[in-house]
Amino acid sequence: MKTKKLNIAFFGSSLVSAYWNGAATYYRGIVRALHGLGHSVTFYEPDAYDRQKNRDMPDPDWAKVVVYEATPEAAHQCLEKAAQADIIVKASGVGVFDELLEREVLRFQNDDTLVVFWDVDAPATLDRVHQNPEDQFLQLIPNYDMVLTYGGGQPVIEAYEALGAKKCVPIYNALDTSTHYPVAPEARFACDLAFLGNRLPDREARVEEFFLNPAAATPAKTFMLGGSGWSDKPMSANINYIGHVYTNDHNAFNCTPKAVLNISRESMARYGFSPATRVFEAAGAGACIITDFWEGIDFFFEPDQEILVAKSGAEVAAIIADLSEEKAKAIGKAAYNKVLSAHTYNHRAAQLEQLLYTKIKAEKEALA
Structure with a gap:
């Protein structure tokens, strides 16, 4: 099949600001x-949640960024502009007018335009709809051409398919080698163990268990603790809380400590396959x-x-x-070699491209 290059319209939380927006680096890696x-x-x-006031990058040359006012009228205007795209993506967790966007993107679904729901927090979405049978999104799931997820593995695939999804495929997050790479250590980030994560209800108890208690x-x-929202959290004197860490400091934050800690949100840990x-x-x-x-x-x-x-704070x-x-x-070097060989966003984009081309081909054959 001769493959054309795709025009993709993407409705998400933010590409240019990681402020209260944990999906930013995922979006950047995939889109780039x-x-x-x-x-x-x-x-x-x-333009919501002060993200534009806390941008950590200018508009990139590898995507067109359209920032719209947080009004229904502006959202509808953007939807009309997106109508000519080959693929329209509605990501979860935009933060404003999610229900409107989830519903309205499907108006532009036709023989030439695929409409995809991209769930960057599938455990939370699935928990939400399972708890609320009146949730509008339940009725919409079977209408999307496919559901993509940030992770979750087979449990999430089966959960979405049980709700009527035509196809559900995890596109795991990965490494963007153009933004995250080894740098010289910086003394301001020196410590034995560092953790970076915003304070969220679905994470806080696990941060207590795996970080605050071991400290x-x-x-x-x-x-060292980085991330937004922890300023009034009781913590021991050997923890240095440094607040929001901008993405241009992430490499030094990761390179300098003896070790860095990953703590999954509770729902992510429960479903698994969600690094x-x-x-x-x-x-x-x-x-x-x-x-x-x-x-x-x-x-x-x-x-x-x-x-x-570590299975507990005591093990940490x-x-x-x-x-x-x-x-x-030695462990850091081995992880570095593995991620370059198998887990970059170039690997993920190639997977996504093949997935979209296969779907487009199937649609055309069905129409023939």
Whole structure:
């Protein structure tokens, strides 16, 4: 089949600001890699939650960014502009007018335009609709040409298909080698263990278990906490809370500590196969990663060789107590080699491209 380059309209939270927007680096990696394959992406994002006041990048040359006012009228105007695209993507968690967008994008579905729902937080979405049979999205799921997810593996695929999805495919997050890579360490980020994550209800108890408690239990070790929302959280004196960490500091934040910690949100851990974007970013910087346990870790990294796994806060404390600089560097190097060989956004974009072309071909054959 002769394949044309695709024109993709993408409705998401934000491409240019990571402020209260954990999906930003995921969007950037996917969109940049699609551009590298020759496809065109227009990213529509609302001016909401002070994200535009806290941008951490200018408009890129690998996507067209359209920032619209947070009004229904502006959202409808963007939908009309997106109507000529080959693919229209509605991502979850835009933050404003999600129900409107979920419903209205389907008006533009036709023989020449595929409409895709891209769920960047499938566990939360699935929990929501299972708890509320009146949720509008339940009726919409079977209408989308496909559902893509940020992760979740077979449990999420089966859950979406049980709700009527025509097709559900995880496009796992990955490493963007143009933005995350080894750099020289910086003294301001020096510590034994660092964790970066915004304070969220679905994460807080696990942060207490896997980070705050181990810090309190090992007063001779130094810890660093980055992310928004933790300023009034009680924590031991050996934790240095530094607030929001802009993406241009992520490499140094990952490279400098002896180890960095990944803590899954509760729902992500429950479904499994949902490595946080920061796992790949840290691996791309050559960091030694300690992660809480979740099903599917070995699908991405080999435990004890490329990543360290803790099933409790006590295990985090034990790992930190015994972790030498030599072992940390060896694990970080192994993780770096693995992520470059199998888990970059170029790998993910190639998977997505093939998926879309296959779907387009099937649609055309059905019409023939």
